[in-house]
Amino acid sequence: MAPLLTGQEVAKHNTRESCWIIVHGNVYDVTEFLDDHPGGSKIILKYAGKDATAEYEPIHPPDAITANLPKEKHLGPVDLSTVAKVEVRITDEEKARLKNVEARPPLSEILNLHDFEAIARQVMTKNAWAYYSSAADDEITNRENHAAYHRIWFRPRVMRDVTTVDFSTHILGHPTKMPIYITAAALGKLGHPDGELNLTKAAAKHGVIQMIPTLASCAFDEMVDAAVPGQVQFYQLYVNKDRNITKKLVQHAEARGIKGLFITVDAPQLGRREKDMRMKFTDDEPHAQKGDAGVDRSQGAARAISTFIDPGLSWKDLDWFRSITRMPLILKGVQCWEDALEAYDRGLAGVVLSNHGGRQLDFARSGIEVLVEVTRELKARRGLSFPNEKFQLFVDGGVRRATDVIKAVALGATAVGIGRPFLYAFSSYGYEGVDHALNILHEEFTMNMRLIGARNLGEIVPEMVDASNIGSHIVSVPGDELYNSNYVDMQHAKLRKAPSAAKL
Ligand SMILES: Cc1cc2nc3c(=O)[nH]c(=O)nc-3n(C[C@H](O)[C@H](O)[C@H](O)COP(=O)(O)O)c2cc1C
Structure with a gap:
């Protein structure tokens, strides 16, 4: 040797x-x-x-x-x-962050998915927080994604014997214990050393499906190897300009047992996520350097890792995808009924109505709003009813409560993708955080199914929601100050006193 x-x-x-x-x-x-x-x-x-x-x-x-x-x-x-150790200078800011990590409340004090975000903001590194939380331009779509759910109200039914409720269903023919899946998000290790493996493990425990991202920090095979026998995983694909690379990825995914290929179609160029971009203006890296092979690192982590994505992707490529794989094909990032109809007519297995968590086109409408027009037009033009086994509709963006998911199901979605809450959960608490997040959703489902009067997902019907205001795009302005100053804010979970500070 x-x-x-x-x-x-x-x-x-x-x-x-x-x-x-x-x-x-x-x-x-x-x-x-x-x-x-x-x-x-x-x-x-x-x-x-x-x-x-x-x-x-x-x-x-x-x-x-x-x-x-x-x-x-x-x-x-x-x-x-x-090997000389690379010197790591611990800044005052980093010291403060580490204190916050010590002061995390126990999971029993984390009552909802918003709580994870409140803690994550204080315990994550600045870079990781900027990458996960950022969205495009003025982040209007990012906020609208959640706000849109506030424009849908329930019409519950009563007197229905809701002793037992069951919210399991099938996605692309595969069972899931809840009508949700863990959607693809890049760079899991920015938030936690085990990265996406936290999601794989928690998905197994809770019987839900994980969508593995092309740009995961864990190796694809690591995530598939970590799955328990029978655990279903999907794959999110960014299409490479070099189709040979894409072909290899897709065929490898299929050979490893992946059950659905979600092709991201809303990112021919990555959006400008300014919070992420600002992170690069550090003292030792004031601006992009000439001679850096055309890569402008001032554009943030997202741009740096995504230059391979093909803006030339078009409907014509679908035949090629069909020639290289038998996995069901789903387009992720459809934003109007015309494209959903085209996907249906071209025989795809479904579409995800999504704007990429508000990270791409600002002022793109929320997935839940698009869902309403897609079901209406596909019914009118092709006689389809939803949920539909042959052509499944998924929605993601801004989902934080089981009531949000129930609204989407009532309006025809098969299932809903959830992104940031799980990232914040593992960034703050590792695997246990994701486990707890899924427990919270489970409890919220049980209670809200009972309260709406549905024993199973089939009983959640369009008549149970009033979505007549979904298209009202109310622009939020800073202030009806008289109203706002009377309002007492809801409180998030709080950091505990750091042990060292408590001793003083
Ligand atoms: C940090 C982060 C990274 C993401 N990375 C990808 C990705 O690599 N590919 C992709 O198709 N979507 C990606 N998305 C979009 C998500 O799949 C999903 O559309 C979005 O997060 C849903 O919104 P939510 O975070 O409010 O739940 C990412 C989202 C976030 C927040």
Whole structure:
């Protein structure tokens, strides 16, 4: 066996002309890869000759480097005892954050999904919070996604013996204990070292389906390997300009047992998420550098990782998808009835009415509003009724309560995707957080099914909701101050006193 490389040897290769880095105890010669790195060369050069694992980990699947670098550039393991530690300066801000982590309330004090967000805001790193919470432009659509549910009210039925209620159903023919699924969100390890695996585990325990993202921080195979026998997973696909790469991903997903392919169609270019972008204006990285292979890192984590997405994707590509896979195809990000109808006419298995959590086109309407027009027009034009097994409608964006989901089901959705709440749950509490979030939803479902008078999802019918105001786009203005000043805000779960502070 060749002798281990030493840290001193690696440290000599710290220039653009010869650039070695260490990731997970192995040395890689990335000199020729610098200009092909989707996140730009500058970030790699910052770690030239050093251990880059901590920076690499949250934003790449573990196999990204081995898969993208030719074998001869894998230089072998390094003796980690000889590698100088990359100095981490703990700022006052970071100290305050760590205190907040210590002061998290126990999960028993987390009463709803909003609570996770309130705690996450205080315990996540600034970068992670910015990436997860940000949305496009003025974030109007982001807020509208949730607000739209406030324009739908219930018409409950009574006297129906609701001793037992059952809210299980099927998505694309696969059972789920609740009419929800965990939707795809990139970069899980920004929030927690176990990243998306927290979701895989919790989905198994609760009998719900996880949609695995193309841009997960965990390796695809890790998430499939972590699933329990029979656990159903879907795959979210960003279509690569290089169709061979896409073909490989899709066929690998199918071979590993993935049950549905959700092709994201609302992101030919990633939206400008300004909170995320502002995170890049740090002292050591004041602006994008010339010669950084055209990648402007001031655009935030999202843009840096997404330059491969093909803006040329079109309806014509669907035949090609059919030629490479037998998985059901669903378009994720449909935003009007015309495109839903086209998807139906072209024989797809369904559509997700979504605006990507408000992260793409600002002033895109909420999925729940689009649902109302899609069911109306597909009924009028093709005689369809919903929920419909052959062509399933899904909605995501702004869902925070079981009542939101029940409204969507009443209006014809098969199931609803939930994104940020689960990210905030694992960012604040790891796996237990996601477990608790799903318990909360379960309890909310049981209670609200009883209160609306439905024993199963089939009994949740359009007549149980009044959605007549769904299209009223009320612009919220800062103030009816007389009203607002009388209103006492609801309170979120609160941090506890940090133990150290309590002793003083
Ligand atoms: C941090 C974050 C990352 C996301 N990453 C992806 C992605 O990689 N692919 C995708 O199709 N949608 C992605 N989405 C959109 C979600 O799948 C979903 O449409 C949205 O989060 C739903 O809104 P909600 O977060 O209010 O539940 C992401 C959303 C968030 C918040």
